[in-house]
Amino acid sequence: MKKRLVALLMAAVMALSLSACGSDGESAGDDAAKTDGQKDSASDGDDETEKIPLKISHHPYLHGLPSIYAEENGLYDDFDYTIDFYSGGPVQNEAIASGAWEVGTTGIAGAVLGIVGYDMKVLGVAYDEASVTDMWCRSDNPLASAKAGENGIMGTADDWRGQDILIASGSNVHLMLIATLESLGLTEDDVNIIDCSSVPNVYTAFMAGEGDVACLWAPYGYNLEVDEEYTKLGKVQDLGISLPALVVCTEEAYNNRPDVVEKWLETYYEACDGLMADIDAAAELMYNFSEEQGIVMSEDASYQEFVQRPLWSAADNETYFTAGADGNTEIYNLCLTYADFMVSQGKITQEQRDAMAEGDFVTDMILDVIK
Numbered sequence: 104m105k106k107r108l109v110a111l112l113m114a115a116v117m118a119l120s121l122s123a124c125g126s127d128g129e130s131a132g133d134d135a136a137k138t139d140g141q142k143d144s145a146s147d148g149d150d151e152t153e154k155i156p157l158k159i160s161h162h163p164y165l166h167g168l169p170s171i172y173a174e175e176n177g178l179y180d181d182f183d184y185t186i187d188f189y190s191g192g193p194v195q196n197e198a199i200a201s202g203a204w205e206v207g208t209t210g211i212a213g214a215v216l217g218i219v220g221y222d223m224k225v226l227g228v229a230y231d232e233a234s235v236t237d238m239w240c241r242s243d244n245p246l247a248s249a250k251a252g253e254n255g256i257m258g259t260a261d262d263w264r265g266q267d268i269l270i271a272s273g274s275n276v277h278l279m280l281i282a283t284l285e286s287l288g289l290t291e292d293d294v295n296i297i298d299c300s301s302v303p304n305v306y307t308a309f310m311a312g313e314g315d316v317a318c319l320w321a322p323y324g325y326n327l328e329v330d331e332e333y334t335k336l337g338k339v340q341d342l343g344i345s346l347p348a349l350v351v352c353t354e355e356a357y358n359n360r361p362d363v364v365e366k367w368l369e370t371y372y373e374a375c376d377g378l379m380a381d382i383d384a385a386a387e388l389m390y391n392f393s394e395e396q397g398i399v400m401s402e403d404a405s406y407q408e409f410v411q412r413p414l415w416s417a418a419d420n421e422t423y424f425t426a427g428a429d430g431n432t433e434i435y436n437l438c439l440t441y442a443d444f445m446v447s448q449g450k451i452t453q454e455q456r457d458a459m460a461e462g463d464f465v466t467d468m469i470l471d472v473i474k
Contacts, residue, residue: 154183155363160195160207163188163396165321165408166229166348167208168385169374171392176377178370188396191301196221205356206367212274214349215442218464219455224357225434226368227350227420227469229375230412233340235321236275238283239333240266244315247334254286255341257334264293269305269314272298273450275346276305276318278441279339286342321412322393325404345437347423357466369472372417379416382409420469435465 161167170186173179187204189195192213198204199221208229209217217223238256240246246266249258263284270277284290297313299305302320309317316336319327327333339346350371352364378385386406393400423434442456 155181155366157182157184157206157363157367158187158202158204159184159367160187160189160198160204162191162195162209163393163398164348165389165412165414166350168389168392169229169371169378169414172378172385172388173370173374175388176374178374178377182367192216196223199223199353202355204353205360206350206352206364208348208350210275210348211346211438211441212445214351215438215445215451215459217351218438218459218462219442219451222354222462223464224352224354225349225438225465226352226364227372227417228347228415228423228434229350230348230414231340232275232320232346232348232412233344234338235324235412236279236340236346237319237324237338238279238336239309239317239319239324239327240315240336242332242334244334246316246336251337252287254283254337256283256286256337258287258336260287260289260293263287263289265295266315267295267297267313268316268318269297269299269308270318271300271302271305272296273445273448274302275320275339276302277448278344278346278444279342280318281444282339282342282344283337321408322398322400322404325407326399326401328407329401329403347434347437349434361468365468365471368468369417372415372472375414376416379409379414382406385409417469417472421473424465424467424469432465438464 159170161170167186167188170179174186185204187198189198192209193216195204195207195209195213196217199217206226210232214223214225218225244266246258246262249262251257252259268280270280280296281291284293297308299308302318302323305314305317306319306323308314309319324335328335350368356364378388383406386402386409389408390400390402390405393405423437424432426432439456439460442451442459445451446453446456
């Protein structure tokens, strides 16, 4: 039996009032509960009991698409599986306690919270989000005509001072803003931060005329790139920051079903390779997938997903998961860097960060897959 629980993310976002920005209520983004929308299909044949049971989870974004490709191209035929799509990391992490999923993908923020709260394991990188995590203003904002500085970001400290900036607190876009301000010699006190709780809410509010600057991630920025009313001020990649979307599993799955986890991990990257081998077909699948999830994305934006943040192969992970001279891997250091940011924002404690640093949350399973 295969089951797909679809989080209708953007449909829920559009139903929210603009008062979502700055509110403490539940958002349609990272803190949203999984919505209804279940599809069931009976498995063909009588040998379903011989298949490998597996519970898979993703978000309704690019890193979830390999599972759709695997499903449609028979790569998951050895599994008796479920695929659940969660609207964000926190609700996905909460589902670990009930055993709702075993393997999947998430953003680095969700992974850090999952490591701290549930001993999640990091298996690989799906892609780097740094090139598509960006900041936008309207083209009549003085920032839009400013020159880019050495940091790659448009505008000087004086240009940025006093701007009303829409963010999702504690997320990748918040990290981007802090790094931008620091590069300009500013702090959060020098601008007016409006917390919209989630990036979809940021986009909705910005489109409705709120704020001066919007901090976004894909696919929302793609829609602005083709509109002359908006100007991209820079992206987190300009600041030398990497933001990997991560392939993960639960501690229970890793400890008790390592062979199954490795088999799925190999299949996931086989699906990534299949998608990248034909970007035109991948873009069409992405467009249909996003539409099913209630996310508005143009055909060109669907294509840009694979151009601007290509899916990684298993081999692309080798450098990130090979220990350096100090015994640590690059992915370990990246996760701790993000954990430090989350400590600064009060999302986790210093004690939790230190316990994470002493743990074994990074696995070398991907190196076996590469071999």
